[in-house]
Amino acid sequence: MSLNARERMLRRAARDIGAGMTVNLGIGLPTQVLKYVPADLAVCLHSENGIAGVGPVRDRANADRNLIDAGGAYVSPLPGTAYFDSAVSFAIVRGGRLDLTFLGAFEVAANGDLANWIIPGRLTPGAGGAIELAQKARKVAVITTHTDKHGAPKIVVRCTLPLTAPGCVQRIFTDMAVCDVTPEGLRLSELAEGVTVAQVIAATGAPLIVPQTPLPRF
Amino acid sequence: MPLLDKTCDMAEAIARIPDGARIMLGGFGVPGTPFCLIRELVRQGQKGLTIIKNDANETGMGVDWLLENGQVARLITSHIGLNPRAMQMMNDGRISVEFVPQGILAERIRCAGAGMLGFVSDIGVGTLMAEGKPEVRVGDRSGILETALGADFALVHAADADTFGNLRYAATACNFNPLIAMAAKTTIAEAETVLAPGGIAPDDVHTPGPFVDLVVALPELSEVYGVVER
Numbered sequence: 294m295s296l297n298a299r300e301r302m303l304r305r306a307a308r309d310i311g312a313g314m315t316v317n318l319g320i321g322l323p324t325q326v327l328k329y330v331p332a333d334l335a336v337c338l339h340s341e342n343g344i345a346g347v348g349p350v351r352d353r354a355n356a357d358r359n360l361i362d363a364g365g366a367y368v369s370p371l372p373g374t375a376y377f378d379s380a381v382s383f384a385i386v387r388g389g390r391l392d393l394t395f396l397g398a399f400e401v402a403a404n405g406d407l408a409n410w411i412i413p414g415r416l417t418p419g420a421g422g423a424i425e426l427a428q429k430a431r432k433v434a435v436i437t438t439h440t441d442k443h444g445a446p447k448i449v450v451r452c453t454l455p456l457t458a459p460g461c462v463q464r465i466f467t468d469m470a471v472c473d474v475t476p477e478g479l480r481l482s483e484l485a486e487g488v489t490v491a492q493v494i495a496a497t498g499a500p501l502i503v504p505q506t507p508l509p510r511f
Numbered sequence: 512m513p514l515l516d517k518t519c520d521m522a523e524a525i526a527r528i529p530d531g532a533r534i535m536l537g538g539f540g541v542p543g544t545p546f547c548l549i550r551e552l553v554r555q556g557q558k559g560l561t562i563i564k565n566d567a568n569e570t571g572m573g574v575d576w577l578l579e580n581g582q583v584a585r586l587i588t589s590h591i592g593l594n595p596r597a598m599q600m601m602n603d604g605r606i607s608v609e610f611v612p613q614g615i616l617a618e619r620i621r622c623a624g625a626g627m628l629g630f631v632s633d634i635g636v637g638t639l640m641a642e643g644k645p646e647v648r649v650g651d652r653s654g655i656l657e658t659a660l661g662a663d664f665a666l667v668h669a670a671d672a673d674t675f676g677n678l679r680y681a682a683t684a685c686n687f688n689p690l691i692a693m694a695a696k697t698t699i700a701e702a703e704t705v706l707a708p709g710g711i712a713p714d715d716v717h718t719p720g721p722f723v724d725l726v727v728a729l730p731e732l733s734e735v736y737g738v739v740e741r
Contacts, residue, residue, distance in 0.1 A: 340683075341613060341614075342539040342540070342542075342683050342686055343539070343683050343685055343686055344683060353738055353740065356738045357682065358541070358542065358736060358737050358738050359542045359543075359670075359681040359682040359683060359684040360542070360682040360683055361539075361540055361541070361542055361683055362683075363539070365540050365593070365739070367738065370682075376682050376683060376685055377685065378617070378685050378686060378687070378688070378689045378690060378717075379539070379565065379613065379614070379616075379617035379686050379687050379690060380614070380617040380618055380620075380621045380690055382614070382617075383613065383614025383615075383617055383618065384614075386614060387614060387632075387634065410610075411610075414602055415602070416598070417591070417598050417601055417602060417608070418590060418591060418592025418598070419588060419589055419590040419591050419592060419608075419610045420589065420590065420610060420612055420613070420640075421566075421589050421590035421592075421613050422589070422612070422613040422614060424612040424634060424635055424638065424640060425612055425613065425614045425615070425634055428633075428634060428635075429634075455638065455639045456637065456638045456639075457638065458637070458638065459637040459638070
């Protein structure tokens with residue numbers, strides 16, 4: 294994925310964050326979305342290690358050793374930031390206080406199933422808080438490269454890996470497209486600049502519903 | 512009516528831990544990890560331990576010292592992705608790892624600390640995480656039974672303690688610390704500053720003294736507590 298394509302994907306995902314939302318950005322690509330959220334947007338970022346109101350990332354020289362986000366980045370407080378323990382943090386998640394979460398994916402299926410915590414016997418990081426985020430955030434969107442590093446589709450008909458949560462994903466942002474999970478199937482909703490519908494179809498492991506109208510570009 | 516002085520020498524506190532103990536450790540990444548207590552546990556070398564902690568720290572830190580020293584038999588955790596040694600030892604069968612969703616881990620620990628036997632949740636239904644757990648109907652909803660998770664020892668890191676064991680945590684160094692402090696038969700707290708009773712205002716106490724058995728004053732903080740260079 295070129296830097297340009299990655300930046301466009303992240304910038305596009307950031308546009309789904311609206312004023313007044315409480316949002317959790319998962320570890321990995323999703324955390325990078327923060328750079329593209331307008332500084333004046335009234336949004337409360339939640340981090341599962343115990344922060345509501347996560348402020349901008351700090352460099353090492355200005356870091357507070359006691360203040361990281363769940364991905365380990367040193368962050369800062371804002372006026373109104375709150376800290377709390379891990380039980381309270383997940384009460385926020387399970388209690389339905391998150392409007393939106395962005396998560397990474399090993400595989401995501403056309404029916405919204407998500408697998409992102411274990412490749413048995415090979416890569417076994419564990420789920421952290423992803424199971425609760427995937428199951429309980431009001432809207433779950435995945436941010437991922439369209440294909441893995443071998444060029445194989447990450448969007449598939451059915452996940453082969455153990456699930457994080459079934460049927461949880463509503464939207465998928467990739468370096469090639471925005472796709473939406475609908476009752477009729479996976480719909481191609483937007484295209485990245487310079488990418489054709491045929492290229493997206495070829496890189497996707499599940500059937501895509503392609504609207505007849507021209508697709509927005511990002 | 513004075514309150515008991517629970518301050519204790521570090522080596523003496525850790526010497527209470529026998530081989531095969533179940534030990535909860537505070538911390539989410541570096542903040543809140545009781546590195547000095549863990550270091551002392553490595554020095555004393557107790558074996559066959561069950562470690563209960565959110566994560567396995569990173570290479571060369573905390574839980575990784577225990578793994579490297581062959582002291583861990585079992586790890587109950589939510590995430591070990593930043594510790595390649597933990598993943599390797601799991602996949603080689605040298606340690607057993609039980610993954611628990613992070614908030615369920617927190618709640619199971621809180622539950623034990625609050626004297627409850629368990630709770631019903633719908634987290635992980637339809638995934639591996641629910642396998643083997645009894646299904647429970649509550650009204651018209653169905654969930655799974657999650658059991659309370661307690662331990663023999665909790666090793667806690669606090670910013671401030673008083674000699675009675677009232678604790679205050681700093682920012683994201685709070686995380687699992689107040690939960691594990693409630694859930695073990697013996698809770699040992701290391702503190703950056705140990706104050707006289709009253710040194711933490713009653714409104715500012717995060718963990719009340721009755722949950723804490725021993726208070727260990729930290730010497731000057733070593734580099735491992737500092738900002739990590741990646």
